[in-house]
Amino acid sequence: MTVCPCCKAAVTVEALDNLITSHEIRGLDRAVLQAVWRGRGMPVTPNVLFDAMYADDPDGGPSPTRMYIALKKSLSRLEVWLEGSGVSIVEAGFRQGYRLAITTGE
Template structure:
């Protein structure tokens, strides 16, 4: 008995050498920044939901495309932009953008289901075509310190000044630093003399000298402290006669431009 085996037609083989062949012919690699994705959508279980329900929007963003119109696998797409400049996005890319920002890779479902856009099901299928590569993010410009001071640890411009940092930068002595810390703790509100004296002599088992001597020592230290802080954007203001002192934080440019 002769057995005949029918050889399958070449058209029945699916080419997969090129990662782009895994997608419908209209495939798009449009992407958005992570911040924009988080602004537009919530992500739950592989689906994206609109944060802002406008007009007749359904809660779930996008719709299934190409199930009946082609023989390719259906995909879920989301349209963004104005009517004049609408752009179509594959949901898997927006899910990736929502989690990690833009990618330079072709994305594909690990289980072969193009409607399963759970982040754990998204894998890579090669690099994007050169023309679809996302533009590299510009390098962040270092912020200039408004105090004209760089951090001694990392060298970055200081944006938030602290009492300890001011002590290091401006060569403030231990006694002056105690005064500054006490006044700094008021966060711009008046700090009474008793609190300053307690900080000045916190390590003295006898609580320090007499009140008169404390005040004299304080006046000398305060005079030197103010001199060292000139032009720094940090100043100490007197609140009435022996009523206390409060911290004033400005910026170095304002301090240098203000009249003496």
């Protein structure tokens, strides 16, 4: 049980650290999940996600095209890993980014 990051309601999903540990989410995938979780249900722009993904890269990461490809691959992997967890990352709207979605199973 944890608290919904956007509305503060009690929901039955794993906490972020437990999700990361139980699914062994690492690297860029972990950075994306953490950045979206910190967004508390609000849209997180791709630029914010890129900053999180390449925070340790002294060059700021690869070209923008490669960043988008890496982001899309990461989102695909996270979709599989988070299936059934009650947590997902959804597109927030055209050019708005991605947001955390928590389902209650109802």
